[in-house]
Amino acid sequence: MPLQNKKENLSEWYEEVIIRSQIADYSPIKGCIVYLPYGYAIWENIKNEFKKYLEDVREVYFPIFIPKSILEKEAEHFKGFKPEVAWVTKAGDSELEEPLAVRPTSETIIYSYISKLIHSWRDLPLKIVQWCNVVRMETKATKPFIRAREFLWHEGHTFHKSFEEAEEEAIKRILQYKDFVEKNLAIPVIVGKKSEAEKFAGAHTTYTIEALMPDGKALQCGTSHNLADNFSKVFEIKFQDKDEKHRYVFQTSWGFSTRLIGAIIMVHGDDLGLIIPPKIAPIQIVIIPIYYNEDEKNIVFKKCLEIKEELEKFRVYFDNREEYTPGYKFNDWELRGVPIRIEIGKKEVEEKIVTVFRRDLRKREIVKEEELEKRIEKLIEEIHDELFNRAKNFLESRIKIAKNFEEFKKFIEEGNFVIADHCGKIECEEKIKEETKATCRVIEFKNEEPLTGKCIYCNEKAKYKAYFAKSY
């Protein structure tokens, strides 16, 4: 049975392809999904690849529970997270004296502790990260990976001597996210700053990477916050400086989550199923044997195993299931988005060649066995580039510059990333949201200068130009 049409019914297509490719499934708990092996493996690959960027950061683990009195210490932060907090109020049959929040993010629990590790300027910068689960009891409709009540993520937290150093760190991390997402997930993003209305609860500045989904909605793919001394003043995190004076530290926090898996699915998939970017694909190559009798089976299986061995530096799966036809297997692995398929039959064995199929272009080519490893290496790059360029072309085709609010509304309605001048006022942004459902997604780095000088909505002096879109 064919999938939904992706272009016409993105939302239905998305949920169907997730279930049918066995990436994930619904669980008995509203808004929580089950990560099946194929989906979880994508997250593990993302994790392992991204850890290469974190060599200067040390891994820790803080408790999942945050006492209410600690969570509410930073007022803005608490206000932002309060509506979505899951509260533990009972242990066994006993009421707890103080409710415990299941962490929606760990700033407060970490910062209530961290002064034990920071004494002098020598202890700075301190950089830690934890890979864990977090819970936000979303009141809006949930969507697998994209908006979930529990998700997996990493959260980095750093501590610095000065505002400038924290600022540099926050920017370094968001640029790493852009680099990682583009080079590994083949998803182009716009990188820049959040507006006042959209920044993280408790942050001085929030940086973001934003991707555009096929329906023209933006998806925030990772954020990095310069927290300045907002939290250190509340949690009394001080260090003794070289001049022996005690000063508050400056901080950053940053993270991305399993939401990225949702982005991969939406951006790259087609009407036949997933297309998983080769750098993080759980299976990069599937080998399918083709044979018509027992004799052929034997020589073909033997060759398949040899080829698997030869390609051991890649993630290869040999589909030796005998109860399915090659045609069934082709469809199955195309649905599941394996980037490269190798087909081996009698002809291939005799001629010392293999047939290589690439999922992105759905094209076959013949490769000499002796050249296979080199070809696969190159093919992984080619498939990555093809996916990235497709997505980039789409993104660019959907960036529109609005000269007036009528145009703005029209472009938003058509599903675009709309560039417009803005005054930067929270109330003005709220009105735009009311009228169009669009929000300010990102003020692009090095591209802030207003176009006309006047706010697209209120006509007052523009502070910057920014990208607006509806969003997930």
Added chain:
Amino acid sequence: MPLQNKKENLSEWYEEVIIRSQIADYSPIKGCIVYLPYGYAIWENIKNEFKKYLEDVREVYFPIFIPKSILEKEAEHFKGFKPEVAWVTKAGDSELEEPLAVRPTSETIIYSYISKLIHSWRDLPLKIVQWCNVVRMETKATKPFIRAREFLWHEGHTFHKSFEEAEEEAIKRILQYKDFVEKNLAIPVIVGKKSEAEKFAGAHTTYTIEALMPDGKALQCGTSHNLADNFSKVFEIKFQDKDEKHRYVFQTSWGFSTRLIGAIIMVHGDDLGLIIPPKIAPIQIVIIPIYYNEDEKNIVFKKCLEIKEELEKFRVYFDNREEYTPGYKFNDWELRGVPIRIEIGKKEVEEKIVTVFRRDLRKREIVKEEELEKRIEKLIEEIHDELFNRAKNFLESRIKIAKNFEEFKKFIEEGNFVIADHCGKIECEEKIKEETKATCRVIEFKNEEPLTGKCIYCNEKAKYKAYFAKSY
């Protein structure tokens, strides 16, 4: 300031060494600790090493929340965990319609879902594992790593066609645990079966590995359960067999946790601090430069960096802090239990040698630079063996055979692992516990035959002989 004396004050020594070596620290939440980078790295190493045993098992992730109605489905299981469940009753300001348990273990949430993945005999065996956090709101006194309200673990869950296959799997896993713990953590364990009174809530049979701590208390280090069809009948998990009949699956579950870090600390440490087994040590080798002036410093630092490079296949740390003396650093890294220290001064540079110090025996040796890599490789094995043999000698010296209950009480009081015949009745075991605080820890594989034939306590017919001890 010296540490507490380990022999005299094990409990105080234990908590002090954890804090001072920066393995972990207390958090603002009762019974939850902060895993600092050095302690968390031990867990990561354990995880990475143990994953090598799990190539036939696929990683998944299930929700942290379990609705009450699902958790209570298997009556015995619920009874066992109920007193310690953390209940989420509110989301933001709203009461939840049904309380959600924060998982104390995931049998019920996984088994309420799993029938979606199991249809025919072809889908079996199905083997999955998740590495995650779990919460048990302990009412007893907590102790870092050993008894915590939140801990990290893996839980494996497997599904089989027959009781026999499940039994084989459960035994395979407990033997893997024994192998892993002995070969990587250098902790000898007794492996076998739990008594009826001590088995997992909901299991048909529980297998266990038990280690003996220096105070003579046993520590359960990992368990594996043959669940038979106890859960599959409750959760309706069936498969269609080759004869087309629908049958219930047979299951196992198994796990070990961050408690192992506690075992490492207690078993191997000494009055100078930790001794971390070399196979899982976050830092296997620390390099300390020794110099008396700026010229020496330059040539010594250069050599240290060269040696670090040469030893890159090990986990090496070059301690180049200039504000501390070599003596301070020696003590510091001995406290933190780094198994091998390399000292490099002017003499070493000139003679192309290095001084190698091993933490376990606190002995120095001179090694030619050209032989260093080979020597380190061997030394890691030697240190491992030394730690294992020490612990094994201790364990063996504390195994006593009790011929009557008076002897039994005396041996238990002295802190031994006491072998005695037992009738196997739950009530009889309870009485032993009341009188001596000892419980039946393990009925050793292939060593079940009663000694005298009569229960050590009630004098009725003995069912087996078993190891008794007080325990954590």
